[in-house]
Every structure is written in structure tokens, then in C-alpha cells.
Amino acid sequence: xxxxxxxxxxxxxxxxxxxxxxxxxxxxxxxxxxxxxxxxxxxxxxxxxxxxxxxxxxxxxxxxxxxxxxxxxxxxxxxxxxxxxxxxxxxxxxxxxxxxxxxxxxxxx
Numbered sequence: 001x002x003x004x005x006x007x008x009x010x011x012x013x014x015x016x017x018x019x020x021x022x023x024x025x026x027x028x029x030x031x032x033x034x035x036x037x038x039x040x041x042x043x044x045x046x047x048x049x050x051x052x053x054x055x056x057x058x059x060x061x062x063x064x065x066x067x068x069x070x071x072x073x074x075x076x077x078x079x080x081x082x083x084x085x086x087x088x089x090x091x092x093x094x095x096x097x098x099x100x101x102x103x104x105x106x107x108x109x
Contacts (some may be wrong), residue, residue: 003076004076004077004078005075005077006048006075006076007073007074007075007076007078007079008052008073008074008075008076009071009073010071010072010074011069011070011071011072011073012037012043012069012070012072013037013063013067013068013069013070014037014038014040014043014057014067014070015027015037015038015039015040015052015066015067015068015075016040016060016066016068017039017040017041018035018066019039019066019067023066024037024067025066027064027066027067030077035062037049037067040057043057043070043072044097047072047074051077052074052075052076052077053074053075053077053078054073054074055072055073055074056068056071056072056073056074057071057072058072059068059070
């Protein structure tokens with residue numbers, strides 16, 4: 001995704017680590033298009049699993065109880081290589097949530 005030494009910054013909705021999948025889905029109807037929101041630790045683990053470093057998840061505001069809009073930043077090491085994670089890792093969770101949480105609206109295109 002990034003050239004060596006590159007940076008990425010995105011925004012997303014992230015859930016408290018303590019929320020269960022059912023609690024995330026329940027709160028998703030209040031925040032829209034986030035039924036598959038990852039927890040802070042899942043989000044961080046997924047980015048680190050593919051070799052990104054200096055991952056930061058900065059809360060910009062609370063969307064609903066236990067779920068937050070965050071600014072996500074990460075760097076790819078200058079001498080970094082792309083990592084192909086094993087099946088069943090946090091990366092699978094990130095990719096699965098991205099596929100299952102899309103509401104089909106223009107915001108997800």
C-alpha cells in the first residue's frame with residue numbers, strides 16, 4: 001500500500017476493547033455504517049501485523065457510548081517489507097469487518 005518510508009492517515013469508527021460483538025452491533029445503528037467496528041486493540045494489531053509502525057489512534061470525539069471517531073496514523077519503515085500474515089490473524093478481522101460493515105452508500109466507495 002505504501003512505499004518504504006511512506007505514511008498513511010485515515011479516520012474511522014473504533015470501539016472500546018471491552019465491548020462485545022453484540023454491543024458493537026447494537027451501537028452501530030446509532031452511528032451508521034459501522035456494524036463491523038473493530039476495537040482499538042484489533043485495529044492496532046491489524047496494522048502492526050502488516051508491518052506498519054508508529055501506529056496511533058487518536059480519538060476526535062465519542063460517537064455513541066463506547067464507540068469513537070478516531071484519526072489513524074501509521075508509518076511504513078524505510079527498509080520495511082510487506083508482511084503476508086497467517087490466516088486467522090487480526091488482519092483477517094480488519095478485512096472481514098471492512099467487507100461486512102459497508103452500508104453500500106457513497107461514503108464507502
